[in-house]
Amino acid sequence: MSDLGNATIHDISVTLGTESIDYPGDTAYSRNLIMNSGDSFCNLSRLEMSCHSGTHLDVPFHFYADGKTLDDFQVTDFIKRVHVIEIMDPDRITASEVDWSLISPGEGVLFKTRNSREGLVKSGKFVSDFVYLSPDAAKKVNECKASLVGIDYISIEQFGVEHFHSHLEVLGQDVIVLEAVNLEGISEGTYTLMCLPLKLSSADASPVRAILIED
Numbered sequence: 001m002s003d004l005g006n007a008t009i010h011d012i013s014v015t016l017g018t019e020s021i022d023y024p025g026d027t028a029y030s031r032n033l034i035m036n037s038g039d040s041f042c043n044l045s046r047l048e049m050s051c052h053s054g055t056h057l058d059v060p061f062h063f064y065a066d067g068k069t070l071d072d073f074q075v076t077d078f079i080k081r082v083h084v085i086e087i088m089d090p091d092r093i094t095a096s097e098v099d100w101s102l103i104s105p106g107e108g109v110l111f112k113t114r115n116s117r118e119g120l121v122k123s124g125k126f127v128s129d130f131v132y133l134s135p136d137a138a139k140k141v142n143e144c145k146a147s148l149v150g151i152d153y154i155s156i157e158q159f160g161v162e163h164f165h166s167h168l169e170v171l172g173q174d175v176i177v178l179e180a181v182n183l184e185g186i187s188e189g190t191y192t193l194m195c196l197p198l199k200l201s202s203a204d205a206s207p208v209r210a211i212l213i214e215d
């Protein structure tokens with residue numbers, strides 16, 4: 001937490017390399033010094049990672065061959081008013097637990113679950129029984145015309161399912177999916193979210209630095 005003028009700013013990003021989780025089968029994150037100041041004139045690192053490493057966002061091209069890629073969005077699409085809603089269900093985010101009337105068209109919603117409360121999102125280790133976004137809740141995200149949905153784990157989807165219904169549902173309506181935000185210590189309420197991706201050409205996703213600014 002820090003202050004900028006009157007605003008309180010929360011960094012809700014996980015640290016790549018110490019806190020971030022490698023999704024099974026995806027490229028693991030690594031950063032290696034290929035030059036170091038001990039025997040060269042500078043330190044210089046090489047990154048190897050997925051576009052889905054650490055705190056990141058997904059765009060429709062992730063699941064739709066003709067879907068919007070990262071550069072089909074404006075930078076202002078990644079700065080918006082969001083509602084942080086706490087979920088007590090230990091297994092999944094269901095439509096019935098959420099007061100969807102809080103969300104106005106164009107706003108975003110971030111779900112805080114036991115993934116944050118128990119530190120799973122910043123543990124560095126993958127667990128398969130994380131709290132996920134159920135397909136019925138994904139439908140509600142679309143019905144209230146939210147423009148972004150976020151969760152405090154590396155995927156919104158239940159692990160091990162054959163069909164990625166929740167991703168397909170929201171990405172099919174051009175909703176941005178923000179994954180692996182750490183909402184530990186964040187109270188329910190409304191904030192301004194900034195989650196700026198790298199300016200990658202034609203990409204399906206990008207790591208972001210995500211912050212919440214209190215009103």
Ligand SMILES: [Zn+2]
Nearest residue numbers: 052058179205
């Ligand atoms: Zn992703």
